Amino acid sequence: xxxxxxxxxxxxxxxxxxxxxxxxxxxxxxxxxxxxxxxxxxxxxxxxxxxxxxxxxxxxxxxxxxxxxxxxxxxxxxxxxxxxxxxxxxxxxxxxxxxxxxxxxxxxxxxxxxxxxxxxxxxxxxxxxxxxxxxxxxxxxxxxxxxxxxxxxxxxx
DNA sequence: GCCAACGTTGGC
DNA sequence: GCCAACGTTGGC
Numbered sequence: 001x002x003x004x005x006x007x008x009x010x011x012x013x014x015x016x017x018x019x020x021x022x023x024x025x026x027x028x029x030x031x032x033x034x035x036x037x038x039x040x041x042x043x044x045x046x047x048x049x050x051x052x053x054x055x056x057x058x059x060x061x062x063x064x065x066x067x068x069x070x071x072x073x074x075x076x077x078x079x080x081x082x083x084x085x086x087x088x089x090x091x092x093x094x095x096x097x098x099x100x101x102x103x104x105x106x107x108x109x110x111x112x113x114x115x116x117x118x119x120x121x122x123x124x125x126x127x128x129x130x131x132x133x134x135x136x137x138x139x140x141x142x143x144x145x146x147x148x149x150x151x152x153x154x155x156x157x
Numbered sequence: 158g159c160c161a162a163c164g165t166t167g168g169c
Numbered sequence: 170g171c172c173a174a175c176g177t178t179g180g181c
Contacts, residue, residue: 009179033164056179114180132162134178 002043003140005051005062005128006102015052015063015107024104024157025069029077030085032097036137040098041072043139050102051140051148053128054111061113065154070101106154122147 006028008014018026031037045068052064074095077085090096117123127138140148 007179035164060180132178134163136178 001045001048003049003051003142003145004039004044004068005053005138005140006066007053007055007136007138009056010054011057014054015104018052018064018066018104019107019157021104025101027075027099027101029075029099031075031099031136032085032087033134033136036135037096037098039137039139040100044068044072044100044137046071049105049145052104055136059111059113061111061116062148062152063108063111064104065106065108066102066104068100069103072098072100075099104157106156109153109155112148112152116151117148120147120151 010016013026018024028040031040048068050066050068051062052066053062054060075085075097076095077083077099078087078090078095078097079092080086085097087096114128117126118129123129123144126140126144127133127135
């Protein structure tokens with residue numbers, strides 16, 4: 001089992017959107033980066049826990065805990081010309097990008113802001129905190145995961 | 158809105 | 170295969 005952090009821009013898709021979704025589940029679609037694609041395709045497994053992170057917003061930070069309910073499969077939005085994630089280079093036989101399904105497990109009693117994470121010595125080396133980090137599917141080591149859990153209080157749904 | 162960092166594209 | 174140009178991400 002591995003642990004992950006998925007980024008989303010709340011103006012596109014937020015914790016609140018996930019709370020409102022049927023079964024509090026969603027397809028994590030629209031990932032268009034090869035490294036992230038490879039994680040989704042090869043490494044993210046059913047049952048893996050995932051922190052939900054809000055980026056490009058007033059207060060970037062971790063806001064929720066999800067779990068993977070379906071492992072990697074070709075992202076159908078690649079073939080949908082109406083979708084903002086449409087990929088003209090994909091074909092039904094060869095879809096370039098992958099997705100997984102996730103379900104919200106808990107929200108945090110309070111968001112865990114990026115600026116707090118930066119102050120934690122125990123989180124040094126966390127890929128999320130690296131300068132210029134742009135990866136939206138980030139693996140979290142067990143050690144980092146435990147440290148992060150110690151900084152949070154979960155509110156079960 | 159700015160801009161640093163990084164990924165992708167495409168000409169050669 | 171190199172690398173300049175360009176586009177995107179994302180914190181601030």
